[in-house]
Amino acid sequence: MTIVKANESRDFMDKQVLRDYLETGGFPVITKKRKSYLTYEGIEDRYVYILKKGIIKTSVISKEGREFNLRYMNNFEIVSLFKDESSQMVDAPFNVRVESEEAQLYKIERDQFWIDVNRQMPLQHYVKEYYRISLMYTMKKMQQMLMNGKFGAVCTQINELYETFGRPVEEGILIDFEVTNEEIARFCGITSASSVNRMIQRLREEQAIKMQDRKMIVTNIDLIRQNIIS
Known part of the structure; x- marks a missing residue:
């Protein structure tokens, strides 16, 4: 069974360009442990980071102090490019936290x-393709989250996890x-993990998913996608 990964939309040649640049540039690779932060939203940073290996999560904090998850990244790609090209230091647009046991990232002076x-x-x-695809992804994700209601938002996130992992x-x-259901809630803007629990239970009862060793097995992705307005 073939799975088309959401983060494989850039073709091989594009990524080979980035690989060639990194290999010839001799840039340092840093290693970060699980739950350590690479950047904090609003804090100045002077580097461009490119994920080499591992899993990271991006998120933002609302004015009320609630965390809203943006996406997981587990593939070779740029973590973020900040909008200002001329300044040496710029504010990070979001938090970046390591979710795997460790992650390796290229670190380049911006x-x-x-x-x-x-x-x-x-x-x-x-880089132009990176901005274009990132913008399209963000617009699509926001559309799905806003148009589908809470249950559809949870289905949208499960579909993204399906494509990513x-x-x-x-x-x-x-x-x-x-x-965890708490993390899914943070992706969907849902305040209570118990609400996600009920939705997950509904999907289990409909035999769209099952749980095994605290990981999810998708048994009917079509049923899940029927709840997503795209």
Whole structure:
């Protein structure tokens, strides 16, 4: 059974451009442990980070102090590019936290990165594609979250987990990453994890999912996607 990953929308050649740049540049690779933060929303930072290996999560904090999750990343890609190309220090747009046991990331001085981008046309094209795809993803995710109600929002997030972490097993597709109902609630803007519990139980009763060792197995993705207005 083939799964099309949501974060594989850039083709191989685009990513090869980025790989070639990193290999020839000799940039340092840092290792961060689970639950450690790479950046904090609103705190100045001077680096561009590119995920080499591991799983990270991006999130923002509301004015009320509630955390709202944005997405998981588990593939080779740029973590974030900040809007200002000329300043050496800029405010980070979101929190970045390591969710795997450890993560490895390339760490590049942002002013040097932008000099290289402006000098190298293939890299410049990749960055433009990064912005375009990131914008399209954000717009699509917001549309799905706003139009589908709470249950549809939970189904939207399960579908994204399916595309990001899914791997075939005998019973269906295993979401091979442990995600709590509290974390799903933070992706969906739901204040109570107990509300997500009820929705998860509904999907279990409809035989769309099952749980195994605190991980979710999707047994009927079509049923889940029927609840998503795209």
